[in-house]
Amino acid sequence: MSHATTARFSGVIPPVATPLKLDGSIDHGSLERLVDHLVSAGVDGLFALGSTGETAYLTDAQRVSVSRTIVDAASGRVPVISGAIELTSVRTSEVARMLCATGVDAIVTTAPLYAINSVTEVAAHFRAVAAAIDVPLWAYDVPVRVHAKLGLDLLMQLATEGVLHGVKDSSGDDIAFRRLVAANAAAGRPLQLLTGHEVVVDAMALAGADGVVPGLANVDAAGYVRLWDATTRGDWETARAEQERLNQLFEIVFQPVGLSGDATGVGAFKAAMKAQGLIATATVANTVEAVDADAVERITAILRSLEMLPAAS
C-alpha cells in the first residue's frame, strides 16, 4: 500500500453534520457554508460521514455526494477523512472506493456489523479494506454502536503491519485509551489517536491524544480550536476553563426528553446550528424523531446564556 496522500489528522477534526432539506434530501448549500465556517474557525481537518453525519441513514449515492461537497468546499485547506460504515469488508471496500473517488485523504471504518466475528476475522476485515483503497485507513472504535471494543493487541498489530494509520476512539474507555497511547508511543507512534469525546478533551490531551473529533464543534468550532491550542501550549488551566465552558454548551444534548441517542445528539446540534444561522433547517434523517419545540427553546436559551447566538437573535 503506497498511499497517494500522507495527510495526518491531529488537533480539531469535527465530524461534519449533514444538513438536510425539509424533504430529507441533502442540503448541499448549507453543507458548503458549514464547511467554510469550520475551516475559517481554524479546525485542522474534517471527518465526513461519521455518526454525527448520520451516515447510517444515507444511501451510497448520498454518501458520495456529501463526501464530494465536503472535499470540494474544504478545497485543500484542511484534509478530509471519510467514514465507510458498512456491514462487512466487501461492502465496506465498495463504499470506501466510492468515497476515495471524491478525493478524501483517508478512510475510517469500524469492525463488521451484524457479523459475529473473532478478533482474527476483525483483523482480516481491516486488512481487506486497507488493501482495497489507496489512502490511509483508520479504525473507528465505537462499541455503543458496533457492540464490541477494538482491543489493544489488535490495534497495535494492525498498526505495525501498516494497515491502520489512526484510531478514532469513541469507546468511552479512557483507561484502555491511556494504555493505547502508551503502547503506541512505545512502538514509535505508528498511529494517530483521536478521542471522540468532546467533554473531556483537556483530560485526553493530557493523557496523550493527538486530537479530537468533537460533534459539538459543529456548534462551537472556535471554542475547540482555543481549547486544543491551550493544550498544545501546556496551558492546562486555560484548556480546562474552555472545556468547562464547552461542557455547559454540551448540555443542549440533554434537553430533548424521551428521544433516542441518535435523535438527541444530532438533533440538538442541528437545532443549535439552525438557531445560529449555520444551516437552513434542523431536519434530521428519515425515521429519526425530531426534537420538539420546547426542547428547541431550551437549547436556544442555553446558547443565549453562553452568548452563542448571533446579535440579532
Place this chain on the structure above:
Amino acid sequence: MSHATTARFSGVIPPVATPLKLDGSIDHGSLERLVDHLVSAGVDGLFALGSTGETAYLTDAQRVSVSRTIVDAASGRVPVISGAIELTSVRTSEVARMLCATGVDAIVTTAPLYAINSVTEVAAHFRAVAAAIDVPLWAYDVPVRVHAKLGLDLLMQLATEGVLHGVKDSSGDDIAFRRLVAANAAAGRPLQLLTGHEVVVDAMALAGADGVVPGLANVDAAGYVRLWDATTRGDWETARAEQERLNQLFEIVFQPVGLSGDATGVGAFKAAMKAQGLIATATVANTVEAVDADAVERITAILRSLEMLPAAS
C-alpha cells in the same frame, strides 16, 4: 399496501446457505441443486439471504443474483422470503426493492443496525420499509446480531396496522415467544410466527409456533419435514425423537475449535453439505475463517454415525 402475493410461510422454511466457489464468487450451480434438493425433501418455503445465507458478506449485486437463482430454482413450487439486512430504512428499502424485482413473495428485515434508536423509531423503520415494497414484510428478531430485542407491544402494534405479516424469532427467548404467540392468537393471528432455533422445534411447535427456519435443514431437510409433520399430527413423542436425532446431528457446529459464531455455524453446515455432495466446495464468505481439516473430519464422523452420508462415502 395491496400485496401482489399472499403467500403464507409456515412449516419448514430453511434459510438457504449460499454456496461459494473457491474464489469466493457465488456458485449458482450448487445453489440451484441445493434449492431443488430442499424442495424435493418437502420443505414448505425458502428463506433467502438470512444469516445462514451469509447475506451480511454479500454485495447488493450478489444479493440480487442469489435471490434470483433461488426464486428461479424454486419455480413456484414453494414461496420464497428474502432478507434485506441493512443499516436503516432508506438503505433497507433500496435493497428490498431490488430483491422484490427478483420475484420473492415476502421481505424480512431487522431493526436498524448501528443506529441508536427508540422503539418509536424502530416502528417508523418497519413502516417505511413496508411502504416501499409491494409484498408482505416480516420482522427478523435476532438480538445476538442486532443487539436489541423486538418487544411484544411493538410487534403487535405493527401487526395490527398491517405493517408486519410475520416474525422470524431468533431471540433465544422462549418466554417472550410464548407471550407473543398468546397475544397474536388474541388478536386474531395477524402474524405468522416462525422460530429460528432448530434444536427446540418440537417444544416451540407445542408452544404455538407456525413453523421453523432451521439452518440445519441445509444438511437434513427431510428430518425437519418429518419432525414438523409429527407436530401437526399431535404426535409429540415422534416429534421429540426426531428432534433428538437432529440435535445429535447439530453437534457438528460444536466441532470447530476457537472460531467465531459466523465461522462455526455456516462453516459446519457447508462442510457437512460438501461431504454429502450437496455443494461443490465448503468455502465461506470473505474474512470468515475456514473450518480446519480436523473439524471437518469430526463433522464427517458425526454424519457417518447418523447415516447421513451417501453410500459411497
Place this chain on the structure above:
Amino acid sequence: MSHATTARFSGVIPPVATPLKLDGSIDHGSLERLVDHLVSAGVDGLFALGSTGETAYLTDAQRVSVSRTIVDAASGRVPVISGAIELTSVRTSEVARMLCATGVDAIVTTAPLYAINSVTEVAAHFRAVAAAIDVPLWAYDVPVRVHAKLGLDLLMQLATEGVLHGVKDSSGDDIAFRRLVAANAAAGRPLQLLTGHEVVVDAMALAGADGVVPGLANVDAAGYVRLWDATTRGDWETARAEQERLNQLFEIVFQPVGLSGDATGVGAFKAAMKAQGLIATATVANTVEAVDADAVERITAILRSLEMLPAAS
C-alpha cells in the same frame, strides 16, 4: 461427601414466597399456612429462600427462621431445598450450614456475586460449598441476577465429580437447556434438571426437564400439579391447555406499571395470594416498592375472570 439424605427433586417444586407482616418482619403463621396449602395441592417439594422468597432482602437470622418454618410445616411430607445466596464460597458455606441445621434436604446456590471470576474459580466455588455441607448441592443458574451463565461443560464436570446433584435453570436459554438435557442423559443422568420458567413448562417437559420451580404456583399450585401430571402421562394437549390457562393468570405480573423486576413479580404474586386469602398481607421486602391499588385491582380482576378467587370475594 456421603449425604444424610437422598431426596430427589422432580415434578412441581414451588419457590415459596416469604409472607411478611406490615412491619416487615416474617409472618410465620401465614408461611405455615402457605406451606400446608402447597403440600395439600400436591406439589412434590418446596424451594425455600429463592428469588421469589426474597432471600436477598433477609438477614441470616431471618433466613434460618424461614427455612425452619418451611421444613417444620412440610413435616416430611415433601422434601425441602433451601437457597444459600451469598457473595462467595466462604460466606455461602456459612449460610448453607445454618440452613442445613434447619433440616433441609438440599442446598442450592449460584456462582459468586460481585466477584469477577473465571470458570475455574466458579467450579472451585461450587466444590467448596459442596464440601462444607452434608446434603446434596444444586446449582441455580440465573444470569439476570448473577450476570453470568453457567456453562454446559462446567455443569457436567461438577455433576460427574458428584459436586452437583441438580440445576435450577432460570437462564431463559432454552437452547442451552436442551443441550444440557442431552449431555446429562448421555452421562447417565447425574443431574436433576428443573426449569424456573413457569410459562413454558409444557415445552420444557417435552424437552426433557425433570420438573419446574414455578413462582406462580404460590397462586395456583393445583394448576401446576395438573399440568405436570399431564406431561408425565404424555398428554401434551392437556398440558398445553393447562399451561395456556396458567399463562393467562401469569398476566398478573404485568399489571404493575413502572416498577422493578423484584417489585412486579413477587409483588403481584403476594397481591394475588392476599386476594385469595392465602397470606395476611401483601407486604414486600424492605426498599422494594409496593404494588399500587390500581394494579391490585387489575390483578384481582384477572383472578376473578379465571375463577381463582374464593367464593365470597
Place this chain on the structure above:
Amino acid sequence: MSHATTARFSGVIPPVATPLKLDGSIDHGSLERLVDHLVSAGVDGLFALGSTGETAYLTDAQRVSVSRTIVDAASGRVPVISGAIELTSVRTSEVARMLCATGVDAIVTTAPLYAINSVTEVAAHFRAVAAAIDVPLWAYDVPVRVHAKLGLDLLMQLATEGVLHGVKDSSGDDIAFRRLVAANAAAGRPLQLLTGHEVVVDAMALAGADGVVPGLANVDAAGYVRLWDATTRGDWETARAEQERLNQLFEIVFQPVGLSGDATGVGAFKAAMKAQGLIATATVANTVEAVDADAVERITAILRSLEMLPAAS
C-alpha cells in the same frame, strides 16, 4: 443524621489490600505494617474492605477484624472509610453497623446486588443504610461488579438530601464523571468525588476529581502522593510524567495469563508487595486462583526495571 465525625476524604486514599496467611486466615501483622507503610508514605486516608481488600471473600467476622486492625494501625493519623458490600439494605446496614463499631470515619456501599431494582429502590437502599449508621455514607459506583451504573440524577438527589457525602467512581465512564463533577460544583459541592482508576489520575484531577483510590498504591504509595501533590500545585507536566511511570508499573496486572479479573489485579499487587517485603505471603482469597511463578517472575522484573525493589533483591 448528625455525624459524630466529619472526616473528609480527598487526595490519595489507597484501598488497602488484605494480607492473608498461607492457610487463608487474615495476616494482621502484615496488615499493620502495610497500614503503617502507607501512612508513612503520606497518603491522605485509607479505604478498608474494598474490592482490592477482597471483601467479597471475607466473613463478617473477618471484615470486622480487618477494619479494626486498619483503624487501630492508622491510629488517627488519617481517616478510614470502610466498605459494607452486601446484597441489600438490611444486610448492608447490619454489616455497616459492625464496621462502625471498629471506629471507621465513613462507610461506603454499592447499589444492591442480586436484586433487580428500580432507581427509586436504589435510592431507598442508600437512604436506609445512611439512616442506620452515625458516620457519613459514600456510594461506590462499580458497574463491572454491580452491573448497573449509578446515575447523575440519583447521586445528586441523595447528595442534596444529605444521604451521600461522596462517591468512589470505578465506573470507567469518564464522561459521566465529568458531568457529575460539574453538577456537584453547581450544587455547592455536597459530594467528594474520588476516582478509582489509578492509571488516569492526572487526567481525572484535571477534570475535577477530589482524590483517587488507587489499588496500585499498595505497591507504590509514594508515587501516588507525588502525583497528587503535583496536581494540587497545577504542575500538570510533572503529574503526567509520574502517572506515566506508574502506568509502566501497572503493567504488572497484565502479567498473569488466563486468570480472572479478581486473580490478576489483587494477585499482581500482592505478588509485588511480597517481592518488596511489604507483606509475608502473596496468598489470595479462597477460590481465587494464584498467580503462577512465571508471572511472579515477570512482575518482579517490572519492579526491578523501575527500581521498585529493596536493595538486597
